[in-house]
Amino acid sequence: MRIVPTYVAGALLAAFGLVFCIGAFGLGFWTDDGPGPGLLPFAAGAILLPLIAIAMREPIPDDETSFRIEPLGAIILMLLFAAALPWAGFAPTTFVALALWIRIFHRQSWWRAALCAAALTLFGYVIFHVLLKIPMQMFPER
Amino acid sequence: MIETLQQLGQGLALSLQPENLLYALIGSVLGTLVGVLPGLGPVTTIAVLLPVTYHAGSPLGAIIMLASIYYGAMYGGSTTSILLKVPGEAASVITCIDGYQMAKKGRAGPALAIAAIGSFIAGTLAVCALVFVGPLFAKFAVSFGPPEYFALALLGLALSATLSGGSPVRGLCMVFVGILLGLVGTDIITGAERYTFGIMAISDGIDLVPMLMGLFGLGEILYNLENKDQGSLIASKIGRLFPSRDDWRESRGPIARGSVIGFLVGLIPGGGAILASLVSYTLEKKLSKKPEEFGHGAIAGVAGPESSNNSAATASFIPLLTLGLPGNAVTAVLFAGLLIQNVQPGPLMLVKNADVFWGVIASMYVGNIMLLILNLPLVGLWIQLLRVPEWILGPAILLIAIFGTYSLRSNYIDVGMLMIFGAVGYLLRKARLDAGPLIMAFILANILDSSLRQSLLMGDGSMAIIVSRPISATILILAVIVVVSQLYSYVRGKKDGIGAVESTA
Numbered sequence: 001m002r003i004v005p006t007y008v009a010g011a012l013l014a015a016f017g018l019v020f021c022i023g024a025f026g027l028g029f030w031t032d033d034g035p036g037p038g039l040l041p042f043a044a045g046a047i048l049l050p051l052i053a054i055a056m057r058e059p060i061p062d063d064e065t066s067f068r069i070e071p072l073g074a075i076i077l078m079l080l081f082a083a084a085l086p087w088a089g090f091a092p093t094t095f096v097a098l099a100l101w102i103r104i105f106h107r108q109s110w111w112r113a114a115l116c117a118a119a120l121t122l123f124g125y126v127i128f129h130v131l132l133k134i135p136m137q138m139f140p141e142r
Numbered sequence: 143m144i145e146t147l148q149q150l151g152q153g154l155a156l157s158l159q160p161e162n163l164l165y166a167l168i169g170s171v172l173g174t175l176v177g178v179l180p181g182l183g184p185v186t187t188i189a190v191l192l193p194v195t196y197h198a199g200s201p202l203g204a205i206i207m208l209a210s211i212y213y214g215a216m217y218g219g220s221t222t223s224i225l226l227k228v229p230g231e232a233a234s235v236i237t238c239i240d241g242y243q244m245a246k247k248g249r250a251g252p253a254l255a256i257a258a259i260g261s262f263i264a265g266t267l268a269v270c271a272l273v274f275v276g277p278l279f280a281k282f283a284v285s286f287g288p289p290e291y292f293a294l295a296l297l298g299l300a301l302s303a304t305l306s307g308g309s310p311v312r313g314l315c316m317v318f319v320g321i322l323l324g325l326v327g328t329d330i331i332t333g334a335e336r337y338t339f340g341i342m343a344i345s346d347g348i349d350l351v352p353m354l355m356g357l358f359g360l361g362e363i364l365y366n367l368e369n370k371d372q373g374s375l376i377a378s379k380i381g382r383l384f385p386s387r388d389d390w391r392e393s394r395g396p397i398a399r400g401s402v403i404g405f406l407v408g409l410i411p412g413g414g415a416i417l418a419s420l421v422s423y424t425l426e427k428k429l430s431k432k433p434e435e436f437g438h439g440a441i442a443g444v445a446g447p448e449s450s451n452n453s454a455a456t457a458s459f460i461p462l463l464t465l466g467l468p469g470n471a472v473t474a475v476l477f478a479g480l481l482i483q484n485v486q487p488g489p490l491m492l493v494k495n496a497d498v499f500w501g502v503i504a505s506m507y508v509g510n511i512m513l514l515i516l517n518l519p520l521v522g523l524w525i526q527l528l529r530v531p532e533w534i535l536g537p538a539i540l541l542i543a544i545f546g547t548y549s550l551r552s553n554y555i556d557v558g559m560l561m562i563f564g565a566v567g568y569l570l571r572k573a574r575l576d577a578g579p580l581i582m583a584f585i586l587a588n589i590l591d592s593s594l595r596q597s598l599l600m601g602d603g604s605m606a607i608i609v610s611r612p613i614s615a616t617i618l619i620l621a622v623i624v625v626v627s628q629l630y631s632y633v634r635g636k637k638d639g640i641g642a643v644e645s646t647a
Contacts, residue, residue, distance in 0.1 A: 008569065009569050009572075010573075017322065019337075020337065027329075027336060031332065035599070037329040037331070037336055040321070040590065054311050055311045058312075064574060067572065074364055074367055075364065075561070078564065078565075079561050079562075081561070082561045094541065102533050106533035108533050120534075123541070124542075127545070128545045
């Protein structure tokens with residue numbers, strides 16, 4: 001089944017607009033001092049919804065292909081990386097994430113993936129931690 | 143006038159200090175390096191390299207580096223357009239038409255040289271104009287009140303939504319999404335927390351840098367994962383570099399006209415380099431004695447658009463520096479770069495940060511000259527970069543994005559935001575939704591919100607104050623004309639069977 005990205009984006013953006021519209025009621029449209037903090041979010045959300053409906057009615061070109069597995073897998077890998085980063089440190093997480101990225105999404109051999117990931121991690125360490133002196137937790141805290 | 147020239151002289155002296163020259167050199171090299179990579183235009187390049195500039199010694203050094211990255215990326219984009227028919231950035235699409243045909247005929251050298259020299263001349267002329275127009279704009283803008291700012295922000299958003307190419311309805315959708323995202327955080331007027339859901343890290347609003355790097359940098363990498371099997375790129379031979387006497391004769395007029403067109407178009411918020419190069423190409427084709435050569439390697443088809451897009455790029459600094467309103471996605475990223483350095487663009491920048499203001503303008507000269515001296519002879523080297531396999535380049539950019547995002551605030555949440563916005567960037571790209579208007583709206587959201595509410599306060603709750611003041615009323619009418627005319631063409635196009643699909647292609 002072809003999942004049309006326009007429809008997925010439309011549904012998510014509509015939900016996003018709706019959250020802002022509903023949230024605006026809690027913020028208030030008007031206060032004793034004048035316009036409230038909910039005024040513009042409500043107006044913007046309320047205009048967004050019909051606009052999305054119109055955009056959804058545009059014909060979908062054939063070259064708007066369905067989602068492919070590689071980017072979706074890469075997004076999951078990156079989210080796992082972001083979750084592991086605070087406790088595992090930059091060096092191991094970056095090395096593992098890049099090695100998996102090169103191996104899975106670029107179909108390179110394991111040794112090539114490991115070598116490239118190690119070189120890039122070292123490059124990042126030298127540039128940002130050593131040269132630019134950014135305080136970075138490189139390894140897990142003991 | 144004399145005072146202006148004196149200040150420019152001081153800016154030039156500052157930008158010629160060895161330290162700042164080094165930043166210009168690093169910026170030019172980095173910008174070109176990333177700019178020649180297919181699919182990575184100036185916005186992505188600056189967004190990815192933005193954190194690096196944070197560590198420059200001074201605000202001026204950082205801004206000089208940013209401006210050099212910008213020019214480097216623009217130059218890199220033209221190089222791949224001419225040699226590979228792969229526009230490194232949207233404004234170079236027009237250059238592909240005749241530039242690549244010239245390269246196929248073994249005239250890549252003159253095409254590259256004319257693109258670089260035309261860009262240099264146009265950039266220099268535009269900087270000269272900017273020196274005089276910029277302060278006038280700033281003086282004029284000092285008298286602006288909330289209604290004028292509201293109308294200006296609205297005009298900027300209307301133009302960015304409708305002129306960025308593609309369906310205006312989709313552009314408007316992105317504008318409203320950007321406004322909503324920009325409103326997240328503490329309300330500056332009442333102090334109320336808006337849509338933070340108790341997350342402390344976003345109580346000051348969503349940070350622009352992870353958002354930019356995610357939407358443009360990571361989003362692009364994810365999108366390219368789908369298209370990595372599209373075959374290898376084969377670079378043409380560059381051949382003789384310098385243009386012949388005939389080439390010069392045919393390029394003189396287009397360069398001069400392109401410079402003027404670019405400057406005027408660049409002043410319009412949302413206009414930008416793409417529109418400028420398109421207008422220039424159309425005009426040159428109409429004026430040419432040999433219009434049939436266009437599309438088959440006419441050097442005027444390279445000289446005009448390349449000069450025009452460079453001039454527009456320079457002119458787009460005027461609304462940014464003097465009004466504090468970014469005119470396009472690139473200047474929106476530069477806006478973020480200035481804010482990171484605690485420099486607030488706007489009418490008061492000339493008073494509060496005069497050294498940075500004039501330093502930026504002077505650095506444009508320096509950046510242009512450096513690119514001309516450095517990059518033209520090294521064009522072969524840049525092309526070699528395309529031989530670096532994608533399985534190394536993609537992860538390398540990913541690494542710079544991650545480490546760079548973290549380095550700004552040493553905050554893991556920012557890395558998480560980068561990933562989330564990367565996924566959003568990929569989705570938007572797949573759905574043919576342009577993230578440019580979203581970024582512009584994100585930046586303008588707070589100006590829009592505060593100026594709207596202050597205007598309503600001034601007018602005792604009535605919007606009449608905006609339409610009753612001559613400047614705000616004029617700007618507002620312009621905004622309405624832009625939106626209505628674009629929507630009218632859209633509806634008419636659909637009725638005529640052209641449809642939105644073709645218009646977005």
